[in-house]
Amino acid sequence: METKPPSQSPNAPFDYSFVDTVGNIAIYDDLLSGPRVVKVQPADTATYIESLASGIYEYAREAGGSIPYTVIREVSENFIHAQFKEVLVTIRDHGNTISFADHGPGIPSKEKAQMPGFSSAVEPMRNYIRGVGSGLPIVREYLESSHGTITIEDNLGTGAVVTISLARGADEELEEPFDKSGLGRQDPFQAPIQAPMTPYGAPQAGVPIPEASGSVFPAQTVAPAYPYSAPVTCPPTSPYPAAGNPYGTAAAQPYPQATYPPTAGQPYGAAPYPAPYPPYGSAPAYGQAPPMPAPALNEKERLYLKMLASEGPLGPTEMAKLTDGKPNTVFYAFERLEQAGLIQKMGKQRSLTPYGQQVAQNL
Known part of the structure; x- marks a missing residue:
């Protein structure tokens, strides 16, 4: 049985070579039950x-x-400044948020503690830690580059609480940020979400339905069936040639002007409703809006589409392992691809939509 030195008297110098207190690690599976x-x-x-x-x-x-x-180790070493008094570590948010609490002297200069070169370490501590003021700065730099956070607060009574978090990463669901208009989620990487679009071919609010006139029908501005995209303007349709009109000869006379108003709903002469996902790169059918072009993708997004096409549905963590990337980076890329209509969510995994399959085949 291992023996330990007797508890130190209040007036004796602290023995940094041995920790004689019990530390506690509390793991919360959820906040509705005890850890x-x-x-x-x-x-x-x-x-x-x-x-x-x-x-x-x-x-x-x-x-x-x-x-x-390495990040966890840097913060754990910080307990030496509190002489390991009442060490309590709390793990929550599915392991993505960790709090390190103690009842030591606390950290009065919280901002300086996160800057390189500031340290309260004395010589006995340097036998176990570097003590050169690089620990918390390294942690802060890593977390900021990974869209994480670090906070330093005073503990109840005395001591400090250092909390590090990557709760917005991997398979963790983001809090849904809403704009003041109540239109829904706002992604910081995307343009603001527009108001709900008018159904394809339906009359635009406040705009009169044009009558068919002259030799051609007027252009119709319609909203495509793809999410988060600008309306597509269909070019005016050309008059139909007469049956058997020889190639190269003059076109037949156009249809006469309509003598009745268009029916409610879809304007007279408007293009029919398109299929949800027109074949990528194919020419539009007569009178239909052209297919939506492939969106602008960065190198990582193109890679993720190819991997989903070859491997099938994957989660952010699985994709990060296959591509040697960071789960947090994959998570944000998945959100952009989902908003572009290229992938869809299946539980914690993502799979290609029919449109995404067509785009991936042409990458």
Whole structure:
């Protein structure tokens, strides 16, 4: 049985070589039930820090989190400044948010603690940590580059709470940001969502339905069946040639002017409703709007479409592993592809829509 030094007296210098307190790791499967609590037993300082950081990493990954071990280790080492008093680590948001709390002296200069070069480490601490003011700055830089966050707050009574989070990554659902108009979700990478479009071929609000006149029908502005795209203006249709009109001869006389008003709903002479996903690259049928062109895609989005075409439905984490990318990056790319109508959600996985299949075949 391992022995440990007796508890230190209040006036004795702190022995940085041994941690004689028990640390606690609380894992929340959800916020509607109590956490599972794992104890980290006293040990020499190097072993204690390693056991604490490794345990946090394993439990967070088991819950579905993606915070790297090096980031967790940097924050865990920070407990040495609090002399490991009342160590409590909380894991939530499916492993993507981790809070490190203690009852040490606290962190008065919270902003400086996240800047390189600022450190309160003294010589005995440097036997177990670098102590050069690089720990929290490294954590902050990583999280900012990964769309994550780090916050430092005062604990209740005394001490500090450092919280790191990638809760907007991987298979975690984003909070749905809504604009003030109530039109729905606003993606920071996309233009604002427009008001709901008028159904294809229906009269535009406040615009009179034009009568058929002259030799050609007037152009009709219609909304295509694809989401998040500008209306498509169909060119005026040409008069039908007479049956058997020899090639190269003059066109037949146009149809006479209509003598009755168009029926309610679809204007007289308007193009018929198109198929939901016209063949990519094919010529439009007579009187129909041209098919929607392939959207502008960056290199990663093109790669993800090809992978979905070859591998079938994939989640962000699976795609990140196959492409050596970051789950958070894949997650945001999936959102843009979904809004463009190229992929669709199937639980936590994404698959190609018929339109996305046609675009992927031409990449």
